[in-house]
Amino acid sequence: MSEFRIHHDVNELLSLLRVHSGEGAEVYIDLLQKNRTPYITTTVSAHSAKVKIAEFSRTPEDFLKKYDELKSKNTRHLDSLVYLLSKLTEDKETLQYLQQNAKERAELAANTATSSTTNFSIPPCTSKISLQELEELRKQLGSVTANSTVQQPLELTRKILRDKQNKKNSGQPIPVFPSWVYERPALIGDFLIGTSLSTDPTVPIGTLPLASQESIIVEDLLYVLIGVDGRYITAQPLVGRQNRAFSVDPNLDLSIKELVTRILPIAASYSAVTRFVEEKSSFEYGQVNHALAAAMRTLIKEYMILITQLEHLQRQGLLSLQKLWFYIQPTMRTLEILASLATSVDKGECMGGSTLSLLHDKTFNYTGDSQAQELCLYLTKAASVPYFEILEKWIYRGIINDPYSEFMVEEHELQKEKIQEDYNDKYWDQRYTVVQQQIPSFLQKMADKILSTGKYLNVVRECGRDVTCPVAKEVIYTLKERAYMEQIEKAYNYASKVLLDFLMEEKELVAHLSRSIKHYFLMDQGDFFVHFMDLTEEELKKPVDDIITTRLEALLELALRMSTANTDPFKDDLKIDLMPHDLITQLLRVLAIETKQEKAIISADPTELTLSGLEAFSFDYIVKWPLSLIINRKALTRYQMLFRHMFYCKHVERQLCNVWISNKTAKQFSLHSAKWFAGAFTLRQRMLNFVQNIQYYMMFEVMEPTWHILEKNLKLASNIDDVLSHHTSFLDNCLKDCMLTNPELLKIFSKLMSVCVMFTNCMQRFTQSMKLDSEIDRLTLEHGTMLGPPTEEERAEETAKKKLTNKLLAEHADNLHLTSGFEATINKFDSNFSTHLLDLLDKLSVYSTNDCEHSMLNIIYR
Numbered sequence: 001m002s003e004f005r006i007h008h009d010v011n012e013l014l015s016l017l018r019v020h021s022g023e024g025a026e027v028y029i030d031l032l033q034k035n036r037t038p039y040i041t042t043t044v045s046a047h048s049a050k051v052k053i054a055e056f057s058r059t060p061e062d063f064l065k066k067y068d069e070l071k072s073k074n075t076r077h078l079d080s081l082v083y084l085l086s087k088l089t090e091d092k093e094t095l096q097y098l099q100q101n102a103k104e105r106a107e108l109a110a111n112t113a114t115s116s117t118t119n120f121s122i123p124p125c126t127s128k129i130s131l132q133e134l135e136e137l138r139k140q141l142g143s144v145t146a147n148s149t150v151q152q153p154l155e156l157t158r159k160i161l162r163d164k165q166n167k168k169n170s171g172q173p174i175p176v177f178p179s180w181v182y183e184r185p186a187l188i189g190d191f192l193i194g195t196s197l198s199t200d201p202t203v204p205i206g207t208l209p210l211a212s213q214e215s216i217i218v219e220d221l222l223y224v225l226i227g228v229d230g231r232y233i234t235a236q237p238l239v240g241r242q243n244r245a246f247s248v249d250p251n252l253d254l255s256i257k258e259l260v261t262r263i264l265p266i267a268a269s270y271s272a273v274t275r276f277v278e279e280k281s282s283f284e285y286g287q288v289n290h291a292l293a294a295a296m297r298t299l300i301k302e303y304m305i306l307i308t309q310l311e312h313l314q315r316q317g318l319l320s321l322q323k324l325w326f327y328i329q330p331t332m333r334t335l336e337i338l339a340s341l342a343t344s345v346d347k348g349e350c351m352g353g354s355t356l357s358l359l360h361d362k363t364f365n366y367t368g369d370s371q372a373q374e375l376c377l378y379l380t381k382a383a384s385v386p387y388f389e390i391l392e393k394w395i396y397r398g399i400i401n402d403p404y405s406e407f408m409v410e411e412h413e414l415q416k417e418k419i420q421e422d423y424n425d426k427y428w429d430q431r432y433t434v435v436q437q438q439i440p441s442f443l444q445k446m447a448d449k450i451l452s453t454g455k456y457l458n459v460v461r462e463c464g465r466d467v468t469c470p471v472a473k474e475v476i477y478t479l480k481e482r483a484y485m486e487q488i489e490k491a492y493n494y495a496s497k498v499l500l501d502f503l504m505e506e507k508e509l510v511a512h513l514s515r516s517i518k519h520y521f522l523m524d525q526g527d528f529f530v531h532f533m534d535l536t537e538e539e540l541k542k543p544v545d546d547i548i549t550t551r552l553e554a555l556l557e558l559a560l561r562m563s564t565a566n567t568d569p570f571k572d573d574l575k576i577d578l579m580p581h582d583l584i585t586q587l588l589r590v591l592a593i594e595t596k597q598e599k600a601i602i603s604a605d606p607t608e609l610t611l612s613g614l615e616a617f618s619f620d621y622i623v624k625w626p627l628s629l630i631i632n633r634k635a636l637t638r639y640q641m642l643f644r645h646m647f648y649c650k651h652v653e654r655q656l657c658n659v660w661i662s663n664k665t666a667k668q669f670s671l672h673s674a675k676w677f678a679g680a681f682t683l684r685q686r687m688l689n690f691v692q693n694i695q696y697y698m699m700f701e702v703m704e705p706t707w708h709i710l711e712k713n714l715k716l717a718s719n720i721d722d723v724l725s726h727h728t729s730f731l732d733n734c735l736k737d738c739m740l741t742n743p744e745l746l747k748i749f750s751k752l753m754s755v756c757v758m759f760t761n762c763m764q765r766f767t768q769s770m771k772l773d774s775e776i777d778r779l780t781l782e783h784g785t786m787l788g789p790p791t792e793e794e795r796a797e798e799t800a801k802k803k804l805t806n807k808l809l810a811e812h813a814d815n816l817h818l819t820s821g822f823e824a825t826i827n828k829f830d831s832n833f834s835t836h837l838l839d840l841l842d843k844l845s846v847y848s849t850n851d852c853e854h855s856m857l858n859i860i861y862r
Helices: 003-016 025-035 043-056 060-072 078-088 092-115 131-149 154-168 210-224 254-280 283-315 321-327 329-348 353-365 370-397 416-420 441-462 481-506 509-521 526-540 549-562 583-591 598-603 633-666 674-716 720-737 743-770 772-779 792-820 822-850 854-861
Strands: 233-235 246-248 409-411 432-434 574-578 617-621
Touching: 043 060, 043 078, 060 078, 078 092, 154 283, 210 233, 210 254, 210 283, 210 321, 233 254, 246 254, 254 283, 254 321, 254 329, 283 321, 283 329, 283 353, 283 370, 321 329, 329 353, 329 370, 353 370, 353 441, 370 441, 370 481, 409 441, 432 441, 441 481, 441 720, 481 509, 481 720, 509 617, 509 633, 509 674, 526 549, 526 633, 549 574, 583 633, 583 743, 617 633, 633 674, 633 720, 633 743, 674 720, 674 743, 674 822, 743 822
Parallel strands: none
Antiparallel strands: 233 246, 409 432, 574 617
């Protein structure tokens, strides 16, 4: 069971039990994943669990009856569920809680039912009810009773199945039989109730001698055995799904009546099989049931030949009741098994794979009875032929031809283009899915490989290449599962190799990842980013609404052509993307997908703060089919989150370096506030050291080693699922180690970056206010005047002016410092930076210890 499935089931269980725990489902999910063990159901364990529950139950008969009913329907995982329930009976604390919970839910349901009870228009008791009102009340009560007890008509069942199948195959509606097939009961071959075919007057059989009674009853039995009422033995109307019952003339001799009673179950079995064959031959019930009905019809023909032979003996006067009983003994067991199978398929409403599962299980259950097992084996082989034809097309060519929705793999209408548009689109997971109830039990272990085999071939087919498996062989049903495993394994290996070679060699998957994705999204191409950030710095400082995207695209193109990225053959696939949210909001939206908070976060108003271009900027990448299976929107979103994280760090580093350049100019002045200025220089260096170390950690201690592991795994991958798994694992590890899966850590880190940016802005404003560069440039006479080079006298005068200017500027800086409280501001920056840094280091220490994420400790050591 996948982690997602466990998460979903635990949440459903908590919701059903109305548990509102502060810990949430995560605690229980961790416990389940740590303690789960594979459980293999055996006949002995299932029986002992059933006995234990029956002993514990207040109504054991009802429990056993329900168990047998579900077993007859071939309900999946029934024995596993019974085993779990038997374990719950041993846990008193859990039982007490469940009983209390059930009581509360029953009271709530009773209150709800009381408030929404159907209101019948019953006249008040004081007045008499007229005949018309009484009749109307009777109709209302009758309709309520009928809805709860009457079996769903076959016509309605067929219509529901037909509508369901036509909905899935809108372009190819399934055919239907003409109405007269169902309107003429004489065509069915079963008993016609309420019509007598004999016009001869019936002589009371009790008045006849014993030999005559036997002769007449033998003739009657031959009629009854082929679904026609006799004169003294007649069929009773059917009630629900019960077996056919017969009424025998009570005046018949007891010895003859006893033998007749033993023979009549054959007629009941014949009736059940005939009805099944006629009903399941309709198009709506699918090809597997058609094949099963055809195999049963073949056996019924042999049965009819036997009855014809017996009739021939009877006409010759050579057939007594005892001889009839002797001749039909072998047939009796055969029809009993056929009727049992027909009833089970009918009760379980089985189609396709579920029918094959039931037949396979019945075949195994008859292991000690060779005749019965051979019969079930014949039926299962016949019924499996159309199913295996669908299976062969799927695993050998990647095509599904399943008009009646019987196959284990179901196709959904999804467009592969949406992989590039929708983050939550699951083309690879949801285009083809496994339908659990349609998996034959003998193919259960191979279900995932069957799904993957067809999916691999289907991808190659959608790229315009026709593929046919060279090791294709006809799949034939057998009790030996190894035969299926070998054929499916060969087809799977071929499909894996075909798709993997297609993606790796023809579509150059590794080249796309290493040449483009890594260079641009993981900032592996240093000179390109220097050029790009120099070109776009002024544009990206603007609010995102004021940025002209086409201008950015042109600057990106220029940076690509001016750097070593010009050699990348896929550089034209790189695009600009201005995101509507900042990184933290994007992270929260991604983490909320498929959770209860998803709607609230998506419908929330965008941030009130106007995003700058730097905060909204990201790259995007155009990926064509079939590479979009690997580099899909999910993967690109993760790459974008990593890129935005590092790109903003790189921007902060550039800002701090610009402050350092400005501070170099300020060092030549002998400011009285040197202590304050030295404090600002120290803080700037601490910030720069922090940002550079964080970048070094992310690029060289997280991404580079993880990338080498990815490259190694891609070389060893044997199929596309391995490639998907390794690629996803790489991105998940990078996001986790870069603190992008933990909103708490990311928020603290974002505050640190904000402090650094505000500090750089403050220092830039201070430097600009001094206007050092412009003043010095204005007073410089190094290049002389129009009259020629400067004289010695002019040089001395210039030096004096410079000293005076420096003194005036230093005094101006000190006055500015005193008036605007710069020292307090710098101290506040220092305090905030230190507080947030210590907070981040504390949190990193806690997470790395509790979650065993030791890679984050490297940040602390640095």
